Amino acid sequence: MPEASAAPFDAFRYAHDRFHQIVWMSQNTNHLFPSGPIEEALVQAIKDRRYPDYPLGSGDPELKELVRKDFPIPGAEVGITSGGTEALYMLTRALLEPGDEVLASDPSYLIIHRFIELAGARAIAQGIYRPPYRLDLEEVKEAIGPKTRMILLIDPLNPLGSGYPPEEVRAFAEVAHDHKLLLLHDTTYRDFADRHTLAAPFYPEGTITIWSVSKNCGLAGLRVGGLLASPALFSRIWKYNTNDLGVNVLAQVAAKAALRAKPQVIEAIRRQTRENQRMIREVVEQVPGVSLPVYPSQANMFALDISQTGVDPEALQKELLVHHGVFLRAGNYLSLQYGKRFIRASFSNLPSDIEAFGKAFAPALAACRPVAAASPA
Numbered sequence: 001m002p003e004a005s006a007a008p009f010d011a012f013r014y015a016h017d018r019f020h021q022i023v024w025m026s027q028n029t030n031h032l033f034p035s036g037p038i039e040e041a042l043v044q045a046i047k048d049r050r051y052p053d054y055p056l057g058s059g060d061p062e063l064k065e066l067v068r069k070d071f072p073i074p075g076a077e078v079g080i081t082s083g084g085t086e087a088l089y090m091l092t093r094a095l096l097e098p099g100d101e102v103l104a105s106d107p108s109y110l111i112i113h114r115f116i117e118l119a120g121a122r123a124i125a126q127g128i129y130r131p132p133y134r135l136d137l138e139e140v141k142e143a144i145g146p147k148t149r150m151i152l153l154i155d156p157l158n159p160l161g162s163g164y165p166p167e168e169v170r171a172f173a174e175v176a177h178d179h180k181l182l183l184l185h186d187t188t189y190r191d192f193a194d195r196h197t198l199a200a201p202f203y204p205e206g207t208i209t210i211w212s213v214s215k216n217c218g219l220a221g222l223r224v225g226g227l228l229a230s231p232a233l234f235s236r237i238w239k240y241n242t243n244d245l246g247v248n249v250l251a252q253v254a255a256k257a258a259l260r261a262k263p264q265v266i267e268a269i270r271r272q273t274r275e276n277q278r279m280i281r282e283v284v285e286q287v288p289g290v291s292l293p294v295y296p297s298q299a300n301m302f303a304l305d306i307s308q309t310g311v312d313p314e315a316l317q318k319e320l321l322v323h324h325g326v327f328l329r330a331g332n333y334l335s336l337q338y339g340k341r342f343i344r345a346s347f348s349n350l351p352s353d354i355e356a357f358g359k360a361f362a363p364a365l366a367a368c369r370p371v372a373a374a375s376p377a
């Protein structure tokens with residue numbers, strides 16, 4: 001009788017089962033946002049028994065106002081969804097037709113590509129795993145054809161941490177405008193950048209901006225985010241809202257508290273993420289064959305290129321997790337073409353987490369290095 005095969009290793013199951021022992025550097029989550037204002041608001045909302053009733057279906061007006069202030073895009077409607085993810089799903093459903101093409105990058109946040117494909121459209125990914133590690137405007141222009149419907153600009157980019165200078169953001173907006181394309185500007189990581197430019201003011205009628213409080217405000221587990229778009233685009237997208245009875249009421253309360261606190265705390269968070277990047281660089285510079293394609297990152301993550309070591313990123317992910325309790329993310333989650341070349345580290349973490357990474361990285365990599373073939377006698 002054939003033996004039953006063992007279930008494949010599930011890194012997330014493993015890490016969640018040991019949540020309190022794991023150094024979580026795998027999902028670009030933020031462990032640095034002060035918990036005080038959020039806890040206070042949540043406890044009060046629980047005491048006020050906000051949960052037996054449905055929230056306002058269209059979203060908490062005060063939360064929308066806070067998002068509007070954070071994103072100065074004249075005339076834009078704000079949509080609140082269960083994380084930016086739900087907004088991405090809705091808009092790809094609403095705006096793409098079978099056969100349409102979306103110009104995107106590789107590496108990228110591939111969940112968006114999957115949503116594009118679920119809408120029957122196709123993501124045409126430009127390989128950008130080479131300096132300057134972001135979309136090239138001229139190549140994008142050349143790729144525009146009769147089926148092109150949208151440009152996806154993730155800025156700063158998950159997983160590399162590259163950001164777009166103001167003049168490039170403007171140029172992408174102008175190209176989208178001139179070719180009557182939609183511009184999807186995913187700004188999930190914008191608060192970690194030295195400076196960030198919104199595309200929507202250059203092309204308000206055709207840009208959809210994705211916002212989220214998962215990373216900047218450390219609320220990934222509560223699932224709040226959304227989109228901003230012109231009223232005409234917004235009403236086309238909102239028809240596909242599956243969350244008709246509104247987003248989790250407690251999550252919206254926490255998001256309001258976080259957005260109120262953000263202006264006072266974000267600079268210190270940014271500073272710590274820069275210091276953490278520097279600490280990681282110090283560690284990886286000591287390890288032969290490892291390099292950082294993008295440094296400094298404009299986001300709260302970057303890629304560690306390990307292609308010269310011969311180590312498989314998935315093997316390294318498992319080794320770091322199981323033997324050192326440090327959770328990074330293998331590149332195959334983020335790149336079809338280059339996924340075997342890098343592992344992604346996020347670093348909006350306490351310095352003690354970065355120290356744990358520092359102790360673990362070299363030994364874990366050494367344990368995964370292919371054994372050199374024995375030299376002939």
Ligand SMILES: Cc1ncc(COP(=O)(O)O)c(C=O)c1O
Pocket residue numbers: 027028082083084085086109154158186188211212213214220223224225
């Ligand atoms: C580029 C990008 N967009 C959107 C999201 C979705 O974030 P959320 O649904 O937590 O708001 C992520 C999450 O990692 C991301 O990296």
